Amino acid sequence: MARIVLKRDLTPVTKLFEVEAPLIARNAEPGQFVMIRVSEYGERVPVTISDFDRAAGTITIVVQQVGKTTAMICAQEEGGSFLDFVGPLGRPAPLPAHGHVALVGGGFGAGAINTLARELRCRGVRVAAIVGARTRELLILEEEVGAHSDAYYACTDDGSYGYSGFVTGKLEELIESGAGFTSCYAIGPMAMMRAVAETTRPHGLKTLASLDPIMVDGTGMCGACRVTIDGELRFSCVDGPFLDAHKVDFDELVIRSKMYHDEETAASRACAAVEG
Amino acid sequence: MPIVRRTKTKMPVLPSEERRDSWEEVALGYTPAQAMAEALRCLQCQDPVCEQGCPVNVPICEFIADVAAGDFGAAVTALKRKNLLPAICGRVCPQEHQCELLCVINGKQEPVAIGHLERFAADWERSHGLDAATAPAARRPEKVAIVGSGPAGLTVAYDLALLGYGVTVYEALHTLGGVLAYGIPAFRLPKSLLAEDIARLEALGVEFQTNVVVGKTVTIDQLLDEMGYGAIFIGTGAGTPRFLGVPGENLKGVYSANEFLTRVNLMHAYEFPRFDTPVHHGSSMAVIGAGDTAMDAVRTAIRLGAKEAHIVYRRTEAEMGARAEEYHHASEEGAIFDWLTQPLGFVGDADGWVRGMRCLRMELGEPDESGRRRPVPVEGSEFLIPVDTVVIALGTNPNPLLPQTTWGLETDAAGCVVADPETGATTREGLFAGGDIVTGAATVILAMGAGRKAAGAMHVYLQGKQATADAACEAETAKP
Numbered sequence: 001m002a003r004i005v006l007k008r009d010l011t012p013v014t015k016l017f018e019v020e021a022p023l024i025a026r027n028a029e030p031g032q033f034v035m036i037r038v039s040e041y042g043e044r045v046p047v048t049i050s051d052f053d054r055a056a057g058t059i060t061i062v063v064q065q066v067g068k069t070t071a072m073i074c075a076q077e078e079g080g081s082f083l084d085f086v087g088p089l090g091r092p093a094p095l096p097a098h099g100h101v102a103l104v105g106g107g108f109g110a111g112a113i114n115t116l117a118r119e120l121r122c123r124g125v126r127v128a129a130i131v132g133a134r135t136r137e138l139l140i141l142e143e144e145v146g147a148h149s150d151a152y153y154a155c156t157d158d159g160s161y162g163y164s165g166f167v168t169g170k171l172e173e174l175i176e177s178g179a180g181f182t183s184c185y186a187i188g189p190m191a192m193m194r195a196v197a198e199t200t201r202p203h204g205l206k207t208l209a210s211l212d213p214i215m216v217d218g219t220g221m222c223g224a225c226r227v228t229i230d231g232e233l234r235f236s237c238v239d240g241p242f243l244d245a246h247k248v249d250f251d252e253l254v255i256r257s258k259m260y261h262d263e264e265t266a267a268s269r270a271c272a273a274v275e276g
Numbered sequence: 277m278p279i280v281r282r283t284k285t286k287m288p289v290l291p292s293e294e295r296r297d298s299w300e301e302v303a304l305g306y307t308p309a310q311a312m313a314e315a316l317r318c319l320q321c322q323d324p325v326c327e328q329g330c331p332v333n334v335p336i337c338e339f340i341a342d343v344a345a346g347d348f349g350a351a352v353t354a355l356k357r358k359n360l361l362p363a364i365c366g367r368v369c370p371q372e373h374q375c376e377l378l379c380v381i382n383g384k385q386e387p388v389a390i391g392h393l394e395r396f397a398a399d400w401e402r403s404h405g406l407d408a409a410t411a412p413a414a415r416r417p418e419k420v421a422i423v424g425s426g427p428a429g430l431t432v433a434y435d436l437a438l439l440g441y442g443v444t445v446y447e448a449l450h451t452l453g454g455v456l457a458y459g460i461p462a463f464r465l466p467k468s469l470l471a472e473d474i475a476r477l478e479a480l481g482v483e484f485q486t487n488v489v490v491g492k493t494v495t496i497d498q499l500l501d502e503m504g505y506g507a508i509f510i511g512t513g514a515g516t517p518r519f520l521g522v523p524g525e526n527l528k529g530v531y532s533a534n535e536f537l538t539r540v541n542l543m544h545a546y547e548f549p550r551f552d553t554p555v556h557h558g559s560s561m562a563v564i565g566a567g568d569t570a571m572d573a574v575r576t577a578i579r580l581g582a583k584e585a586h587i588v589y590r591r592t593e594a595e596m597g598a599r600a601e602e603y604h605h606a607s608e609e610g611a612i613f614d615w616l617t618q619p620l621g622f623v624g625d626a627d628g629w630v631r632g633m634r635c636l637r638m639e640l641g642e643p644d645e646s647g648r649r650r651p652v653p654v655e656g657s658e659f660l661i662p663v664d665t666v667v668i669a670l671g672t673n674p675n676p677l678l679p680q681t682t683w684g685l686e687t688d689a690a691g692c693v694v695a696d697p698e699t700g701a702t703t704r705e706g707l708f709a710g711g712d713i714v715t716g717a718a719t720v721i722l723a724m725g726a727g728r729k730a731a732g733a734m735h736v737y738l739q740g741k742q743a744t745a746d747a748a749c750e751a752e753t754a755k756p
Binding site: 024 | 448449450458486487488489492493494495515516517519521526528529531532534535538539543544548549550551552553554556627628675676677
């Protein structure tokens with residue numbers, strides 16, 4: 001059981017939780033994730049660690065409601081607990097000691113780049129954060145990510161705020177204008193990470209994506225999260241989650257991620273019917 | 277005088293037609309009369325060779341004599357001197373390759389059903405509520421940590437708790453039992469049995485902590501240096517699934533046996549949507565491999581509603597790894613066995629779902645290094661098996677997570693932790709290991725045997741390091 005010490009509504013569908021987990025907080029590094037299960041009947045799902053506070057013994061996560069399980073996570077209240085909260089899992093993101101890094105976050109990914117930005121700044125690395133959302137109301141953690149970055153660029157698909165267009169448009173613009181990025185990290189929806197990979201590929205800009213395929217145990221046991229990297233089999237949970245975005249077989253990953261599409265749709269509908 | 281039969285007393289089972297949609301245990305256990313009749317088949321050898329086949333040296337002759345005499349309590353007491361988890365072993369041990377293989381009447385007639393009798397005695401004790409274990413009055417100050425709550429870890433916990441140590445078992449998953457929980461299905465090992473064994477350990481004072489991934493949540497260094505554990509047992513098992521490495525293996529509908537069984541056993545996917553974790557199960561399923569895990573998977577597939585459930589194996593029935601009983605039960609339940617069949621790859625549809633498996637017919641050639649006849653392809657024999665779900669049950673590799681994050685812990689080329697087979701001592705002082713993390717994927721009983729040896733060695737390590745050194749010193753000076 002991990003107690004929720006703080007809950008913040010970032011948007012109507014995106015929640016931030018600060019969770020009491022001293023052991024995890026002590027060993028956590030940027031880029032790792034936790035597995036969460038909210039009820040005896042629930043699934044185990046991976047959630048990226050957005051921040052950790054070793055002194056306070058807390059882990060921060062940002063969860064966007066996309067299906068039944070994420071809806072159940074988002075429904076947990078401050079003072080309540082997550083039944084199972086396991087981590088820190090995966091390898092820490094391999095971060096450079098110097099250079100100029102582009103951090104690209106879409107949707108909930110803005111939360112996830114927060115801890116990378118902080119760590120990079122600590123190391124003296126220059127950080128440009130490019131954060132996107134469909135519309136202004138869905139942009140999250142501007143203040144926090146902005147504070148941990150040398151440059152912060154908000155992007156909205158509908159042009160309601162900041163750069164008008166996708167994060168990849170802004171990224172391309174910055175690369176073209178000679179930002180001199182030495183590496184790029186992408187966290188967010190799979191389509192966004194793939195688009196980031198295609199944007200940086202022609203520029204030869206080293207890009208790592210935080211892959212989040214379906215997982216069951218999250219400790220290398222089930223193989224559900226297997227991905228093909230340059231023709232080789234890798235498990236996202238123990239070899240990743242940050243893997244070379246130019247070498248990921250995204251076609252396969254996208255298809256595999258939809259394996260339970262029908263079951264998920266039915267479960268979300270049933271869930272909505274109960275609530276409605 | 278009762279008539280002594282030449283064949284084993286048959287254990288009652290659920291009728292096969294009732295099993296297809298039932299997760300209840302298939303084998304129902306002997307009645308006292310059946311057990312006593314079977315026990316009378318034992319010749320009570322002066323030199324019981326069967327006992328040499330048992331990795332934990334159960335006093336087989338003695339406990340069977342007690343069963344024959346109707347003194348079931350004495351039988352359990354004898355069993356438990358060597359095996360604290362007999363209800364589990366009686367169900368999952370490959371007896372036909374161990375004790376029963378060496379039974380002197382084996383060959384002339386069927387061997388004594390030692391496994392069935394072990395199970396009977398253990399179940400009799402449970403059903404009479406006599407299985408409470410008592411913790412020793414004197415507790416020792418030393419604490420030990422056990423990593424992994426599978427059969428090896430539970431055995432070490434048991435032995436060290438009985439010796440009075442403070443024992444904490446760390447488990448990565450949310451449920452205790454390791455492979456006994458996520459791997460072996462309830463129709464073979466009811467989960468209530470495991471829960472009862474764990475409750476007995478708790479009654480002995482063993483502390484269990486789920487959701488702790490040692491090597492990640494806490495490191496071995498933290499356990500030793502900061503949390504006050506004097507010794508650590510590593511029983512993290514062989515949890516990493518092997519794949520075939522053929523085209524189409526990542527199509528939707530292709531599972532590792534670990535994933536398929538974990539979804540069903542640990543996450544209750546067979547109760548979807550009451551439980552949230554789904555499992556894909558089509559009408560035509562193929563399980564690749566022919567060990568116990570493959571039999572578990574094919575029988576699970578049948579219970580999930582597969583119209584056709586195949587075992588696809590490149591060798592034959594004679595070379596398969598599964599226990600005879602599991603093979604027999606799978607056959608009764610309607611599994612189809614495609615022997616001498618080698619998968620070459622998988623074919624998918626436009627949506628990325630597996631739809632077929634390209635295979636090659638094989639024939640048996642000369643014996644290979646394992647002593648089994650090597651399967652060789654029959655030229656031009658390629659054919660397609662239509663399937664919509666595939667489970668790959670080709671074994672597992674040691675879980676690398678802990679060795680990767682622990683200094684001084686040597687592993688071999690296969691990733692197995694290097695440990696002394698007699699003591700479980702690893703290359704780092706204070707760290708002991710046993711079970712599949714040392715041997716690679718093996719059996720529950722071998723893991724328990726390794727756990728027992730390691731527990732003894734940990735006791736010696738904790739108590740006697742100095743004493744042993746002194747004794748050695750004395751012996752040295754006593755030499756002329």
